[in-house]
Amino acid sequence: MNAEQLLSSYDYQLPTELIAQTPAIPRDSSRLLVIDSLVSHQHLIFRDINRYLQPGDLLVVNDTKVIPARLYGRKSTGAPVEILLLEEKTSNHWLALVKPGKRFHQDTEIWFQPHNSSSGQSLLKATVVDKDSETGGRILAFDLPDQRSLWEILPEFGTIPLPPYITATDSPIDQYQTVYAQQPGAVAAPTAGLHFTHELLAKLAQLGVEQTSITLHVGVGTFRPVEVESIVNHKIHQEWLEVNSSTVERIQAKRAQGGRIIAVGTTVVRALETASIKRLQPYRGKTDLFIYPGYKFRAIDALITNFHLPRSSLLMLVSALIGRERLLSLYQEAIDQRYRFYSFGDAMFITPEAKI
Template sequence: MLDSPLADSELNPDLLTAAYDYRLPPERIAQTPVEPRDQARMLVVRRNSHEHRRFCDLPDVLQPGDLLVLNDTKVIPARLFGTRLPRDRDPQASSPPSQGIPAATAQGKVEVLLLEPVQAGIRECIWRVLVKPGKRVKVGDRIQFWDPQGSVLPYRLEAIVQAMDASTGGRILQFEWVGEAVFETVLEQVGRIPLPPYIQSDQVRPQDYQTVWARQPGSVAAPTAGLHFTEALLDQLAQAGIPTAYITLNIGLGTFRPVEVERVTEHRLHSEWLKVPVETVEAIQATQARGGRVIAVGTTVARSLETAAKTGSLQPWQGNSDLFIYPGYIWRVVQGLITNFHLPRSSLMMLVASLIGRQRLLDLYQEALAQEYRFYSFGDGMLILPQADK
């Protein structure tokens, strides 16, 4: 949902998608995280200046009494591999051999990426998914899934294609399996953590794409601003009088897709489920009462808090949100932001620009490139301090 007082105008570059473009050399795309994570570089943005630090310096840069709000979502192993089964197959037939995918099924290989649940059940559940190759997967097809080593699982996980999904270009799949395991347990055995397509390294471990505080399964992408934190850094922040609070937003792929329309105001953000609990609302209210500052760790946190304050005051909130923030937005809760360096023409860049101005954001990106910062999910990031606008 759009939420900006600015009128759409060809004369206002802030509302033109092309105005959020920049050139990124491929070598600046981080392929693996820095070790330890808190050694990643941090561009600290103040009102009239900026400086180059590292995330381990965060306790010294923030003030006692500030509050960091984190997204505790956990990335699920949403990438599945399988084969399309013949339509005349006997459903009672035994599974293929346990070692390796039979050569006869090689032409029917299918890759599935879970997006969001449509319906959950004890023995079956329905998900909205993307499939590859999409043209070969038709309504009524049945898919059998394999573990990452190519073996058939004891759960005999299968899915039938129920419908096409016009909103994503994907499919609606109904999953079925045998045994007493819940679907989340089955996924842990058969699925892989999905990584963004720009990460090509084979050195990435599943835990590299999770925050250290991840605990609520449901996302297909990580809240990457949180990947800079370590347990040691969280302890140091607490000792410095900088507490933390949590929201949950289950991240879908729509957040990261480039904006393809010419005018920003014509873009529609895909909705995502989020929860802002009462404990977090109380922590924010206590922070504001003592004069502290509310710092969102990531754009997902920023969108969640602003969604929960759309009535004018922050309230506990749970449900789907398609709040799209771009220059001209009136911020209600968030004062500062920790964020990564994002893809060109993305809604994430537009959100950050609404805090500090589009031109200053582009200038900072050029500074980061000149200083050889690492970009995207495993890259470096920036801390935008309160009142660092334009």
């Protein structure tokens, strides 16, 4: 087995103080490491990314929107519990991760209070009806009137879930949404997009850089750690996505004109590559595509991405684009240069010239 297939080959040491707890304000004042060839790279500020973009480029963004998927409640015994909703399976039946998991048995009842007790909203009840072996989660049936759905009242009970490594932030919660978020359904943000402001996007449009979107609802598959030493045996939990016909037509037209397809984030990469298994075509459904070194990219020319956790599937995806050893070398330089890491951290732009 070669090193690219070993989990231990994707490790690095990150000082705790470099885990960003708050985003850059304004968003586009974050730092940007540009990998501009097979051998060279540059240090910029994100708003200067226009220096490496050109008329005819097509930015593809993920327009998913993070939902208030974290709920705090109590069981009938009074014991406190924490719920992270992952996806709706059927009407008002949701797959959720639960804490403490071992104590959520069949028929366990959980009660949630609204944020504002004076709103007139009554308590919300959920009952455990099944266990999900793939995620270790539970299927919860929410007790709601037939004419209502959990989607409607979720903002009154839930909160936007931040990653567990963000432990000390006082940032407004809308800083964890992209400025172009439209389609509710994610439980984590597509963080590469957090660096864009409306002003920067308008500036790029004036330059002749076009924009289109896909939707991939970021779920447990993206952030769950790889736990097998042979990464080829890792299985990603499926996430829902849509690449619509309009986006396919925009990409095909851009290809025909010689334009470059630039993915804003690893979720966009996985969506477009899923839709391009045979040839690029509209796709609506789920994906468990796991990209690691040896993968041959079909759909993208360049990637804007954040700095990812050690031993993560996202680190492996970026390694497939520019090589594992080079990526880890760049990460070490970013650490030496005191870049900020993870969701609220700084970004990389891997140009088409840097692809292996």
